[in-house]
Amino acid sequence: MESITVETYRVKTFRLLLPLWQPFRPGMHYDVRLTAPDGYQAQRSYSIATGPETRNVVDLTVETIEGGEVSPYFHDIVEVGDQVEVRGPIGGPFTWDGSMGGPLLLIGGGSGIVPLMSMLRHRNSTACLVPTLLLYSSRSPENVIYSDELDALSAAGNGFEVEHTFTRTTPDGWDGFARRVDVEMISEVSDRLGIVGRAFICGPEGFVETAANALVDAGIASERIRTERFGPIGTR
Numbered sequence: 038m039e040s041i042t043v044e045t046y047r048v049k050t051f052r053l054l055l056p057l058w059q060p061f062r063p064g065m066h067y068d069v070r071l072t073a074p075d076g077y078q079a080q081r082s083y084s085i086a087t088g089p090e091t092r093n094v095v096d097l098t099v100e101t102i103e104g105g106e107v108s109p110y111f112h113d114i115v116e117v118g119d120q121v122e123v124r125g126p127i128g129g130p131f132t133w134d135g136s137m138g139g140p141l142l143l144i145g146g147g148s149g150i151v152p153l154m155s156m157l158r159h160r161n162s163t164a165c166l167v168p169t170l171l172l173y174s175s176r177s178p179e180n181v182i183y184s185d186e187l188d189a190l191s192a193a194g195n196g197f198e199v200e201h202t203f204t205r206t207t208p209d210g211w212d213g214f215a216r217r218v219d220v221e222m223i224s225e226v227s228d229r230l231g232i233v234g235r236a237f238i239c240g241p242e243g244f245v246e247t248a249a250n251a252l253v254d255a256g257i258a259s260e261r262i263r264t265e266r267f268g269p270i271g272t273r
C-alpha cells in the first residue's frame with residue numbers, strides 16, 4: 038500500500054504499488070482477497086479509479102459499509118506499507134476508451150463514480166474531446182467523491198460537464214437537481230449532449246435499475262447502455 042487518501046467521511050482511496058502493473062481499460066476492476074489467520078477468506082471487487090496512463094500503481098476507492106467484511110478492514114486496519122492480495126485487471130463490457138467515441142453519458146450513484154472517474158481521467162490524459170456529461174447522484178455535498186477534481190475537469194472547457202443531483206441534503210442556495218434520477222432528469226441531460234452515443238451507469242443495485250429504466254424510457258437504445266452493479270450481480 039503506497040498511500041491512503043481520505044476522500045469523504047465514508048470513502049478513502051488506497052494506492053497500490055503493483056509488482057506487475059498491467060495495461061487495462063477504464064471501467065475494469067481488481068479483486069481483493071483477505072485471508073484471516075484461521076484461513077477464512079473474503080473476496081470483493083473494487084474498480085480501478087486511476088486512468089491507464091498512470092503506470093505502476095492503481096487507486097482503489099472504497100466506501101466503508103457498516104458491518105461489511107472487507108470495506109471496514111480497508112478503512113480501519115490497512116496501513117501504508119501493508120501488502121494486500123489482488124487479482125486483475127478484470128472486466129469487459131463495462132469499459133470505455135476514447136476510440137469508442139461518444140457522446141458519452143456517465144451516470145454514477147455514490148461510489149459508482151469510481152470506474153467512471155477512470156474513464157474521465159483517461160479522457161483528460163489523452164486530450165480526448167468526446168462530448169461527455171456526468172450525472173452524479175450523492176446523498177449530500179459532503180458525500181461527493183473527487184469533488185475538486187470534477188470541478189477542475191469541468192472548468193477545463195474541453196467538452197466535459199458534470200451535473201450533480203442530491204437526494205437528501207443540498208448546498209445552500211442550490212438550484213440544481215435535488216431528487217433521485219428519473220426520466221425527466223435523463224431527458225434533460227441527454228438533450229444537452231444532443232445524442233447519447235454510449236451510456237455507462239454504475240452504483241448500487243436499485244440505483245442502476247432505476248437509472249437504466251429511465252434511460253430506456255427516455256428513448257435511449259438499450260444496446261448503447263452498459264451497467265455495473267456494486268453488488269453480487271455485477272456487470273450487464
Ligand SMILES: Cc1cc2nc3c(=O)[nH]c(=O)nc-3n(C[C@H](O)[C@H](O)[C@H](O)COP(=O)(O)OP(=O)(O)OC[C@H]3O[C@@H](n4cnc5c(N)ncnc54)[C@H](O)[C@@H]3O)c2cc1C
Nearest residue numbers: 081082083084098099100102104105106107108148151267
Ligand atoms: C465489479 C464491482 C466493482 C466494485 N467497485 C467498487 C468500488 O470501486 N468501490 C466500492 O466501495 N465498492 C465497490 N464494489 C462493491 C464491493 O465489491 C463490496 O461489495 C463492498 O465494498 C461491500 O463489501 P463488504 O465486504 O464491506 O460488505 P459485505 O460483507 O459484502 O456486506 C455487508 C452488508 O452490507 C450490504 N452491502 C453490500 N454492499 C453494499 C453497498 N454498496 N451499499 C449498501 N449495503 C451494501 C450487504 O448486503 C450486507 O448486508 C464493487 C463491486 C463490484 C461487483
